[in-house]
Amino acid sequence: MPRGRVDKRQAILQAAFKTFAREGYGQSCVREIAAEAGVAKPTIYNHLGDKETLFREAMRAAAGRTVGQGLAALDQLRDVQNDVRAGLEDAGHRLLLHHCDEESQALRRLLHAEAARFPELLELIQQESARHLHDALADRLARLALSGLLRTNDPDLAAEQFLALLTGPMELRSRLGTRKVPDAELRAVGRSAVDTFLCAYAPGSVDA
Amino acid sequence: MPRGRVDKRQAILQAAFKTFAREGYGQSCVREIAAEAGVAKPTIYNHLGDKETLFREAMRAAAGRTVGQGLAALDQLRDVQNDVRAGLEDAGHRLLLHHCDEESQALRRLLHAEAARFPELLELIQQESARHLHDALADRLARLALSGLLRTNDPDLAAEQFLALLTGPMELRSRLGTRKVPDAELRAVGRSAVDTFLCAYAPGSVDA
DNA sequence: ACACTTTTGAACCGGACGGTTCATTTATCG
DNA sequence: CGATAAATGAACCGTCCGGTTCAAAAGTGT
Known part of the structure; x- marks a missing residue:
């Protein structure tokens, strides 16, 4: 020692x-x-x-550790040539892996649980982490839309819904993070998410 | 007194x-x-x-109180004649109202926070509440599909994704339940959710 | 080797909490 | 009204926890 x-x-x-x-x-x-x-x-x-500042600092450190991972999942969306579906499925799978990571889950759980006692943490981390991810994804989708590979004039909404289609189904399937979801199921969720996302956002659809 | x-x-x-x-x-x-x-x-x-059984019983009681509200939101989906969009939007809005209800939010938050200490509660309530809601919605969607008003051979997936499109965007917008979302925003989220949901599940689309 | 800073262990303090006891009071019911 | 059951308040116990103190020990820089 x-x-x-x-x-x-x-x-x-x-x-x-x-x-x-x-x-x-x-x-x-x-x-x-x-x-x-x-x-x-x-x-x-x-x-x-203080125990409180200990908590705050520990949370901030964990958030800093995990935020890069999330953004990294979107990197290969940057140079999608023409196979949008493959790019989205890959990014979706990586996002799901990040979402199911133990540290990421614990961070969200603690943030959610102690939101009333530490409201500043909520703003700080939620803004710094989830918001960054959301914005980065919206940027990528906007690029794809400019290239004619996607059809949307509201990339923020598109990002919101893509993330929802990915992470929404996980709450139930992972039983709030207490069950480890096998990778095959992760891939299936990602595929389904991309399927319906592309139904709504692929060029050549009917809806505005 | x-x-x-x-x-x-x-x-x-x-x-x-x-x-x-x-x-x-x-x-x-x-x-x-x-x-x-x-x-x-x-x-x-x-x-x-015991304090633990006090917690358990209080959670069970709250769950019993709130589960009916959720299922009631789906009632008007039972007799949709032909305007599927209006029916889904109405049901979606009611589901969002239920989702943002203070008791419902507190229940989810506590369940999530103490999932490690009370694993039985997680199974009991999650199964009894979220699962019921999911199944009920899947049933309604299956009926609509049989009537030719919807196109899907996997109503479970459709229900999962509809719920995800509804509740997913709320986490960010409500800042994990600490911000009260105005009703207009709720309606907008519901409308967007129905929009992309129908893009994927309305009869006459391209995707299988 | 020296002075200086950090860490350590252990003890300590005040307060809060879970849970119990008990004599007293209050409502219910025949 | 009288008996029974339930509720009350207040005190109490053992424990644990956040936070501090202090002298001794261990590492650091010169």
Whole structure:
């Protein structure tokens, strides 16, 4: 058990998030977090003065860790030549993987559960994470629409509905995150989502 | 302040749910619930022996209260003559109202937050509530398909996607339930959902 | 080797909470 | 009215938790 000034802070934040995710905010005690981090209790209060700020910082760190993953899922949507369906299915599958990632799920669950006690976190993370993802997807879809590969004049709505078709069905299928959904089912959900999305947004449809 | 044997039990369960919804399970103390219910603390332990069973029973009661509302939203889908769009929009709007109802939101939030500590509740309520709603909607859609008013051979998938198109966009717009969404926005979401749903499921489309 | 900072363990404090006990009061019912 | 059952308030117990204190130990820079 080494002592001294290693990156205790990061270990603390990581252990804190892990414990909060496992037990919830109110049921987690700082003793347990200290044990999980392999650190003495006063060390926690030295680095972060408070259980509340400990929670906030742990959440912010976890959000920062997970936000890149989500955006990365949209990268191969950038250079779709003509097979829109394949590109959307691939991006959809990656988004679903990100959505089912344990850390991502825990983050959403904690954010949802403690939204009343930490309203600032809600704005900060929700804006920084979900909103970024939404906007990035809307940008990609707008590009595809400009190229004539998609038909929409409201890429924001299109992004909203694509994400809904992807993540909506997961709540039920994963039983709110308590069941691990096999990859084949993920692919099937993604395929169905792309199917109906393209019915509405592929060039050559009937609806405005 | 009347004493004696009135329906204390129901008052307790209602106050318990209200408090749990406001503070979360771990942060709620039985003293506060007793005060909220206008009842002495031992009375709670007489009727329900434990904080955990108090939580369980309060959740079950709230679920029972809210499940009927959800199913009722689908009633006018039973006798749609030919204007499928109007019927779906009406049902969608009612579903959104139910989804945004404070008790319904609190129930989902608590279920989601304490899913790890009360796994049985998750199965019980999720099955009894969301699953019922899903099945009922799938039934209605299957009837419409039989009448030739809809085109699908997988009404379960259609129901899943219709619900996703309705409730998915709400998570962002309501900021996880912390913002009250005006009715006009609800109607707009419902209209958009019906638009793309009908693009995929109206008779006379291209996709299989 | 030296002074300086950080970490550690352990003990400690005040408060809150879950749950119980009990004597007293209140309503219900024959 | 009298007996029975339920509700009350208040005190109580053991426990756990957030947060602090402190002296000793371990690491760091020169």
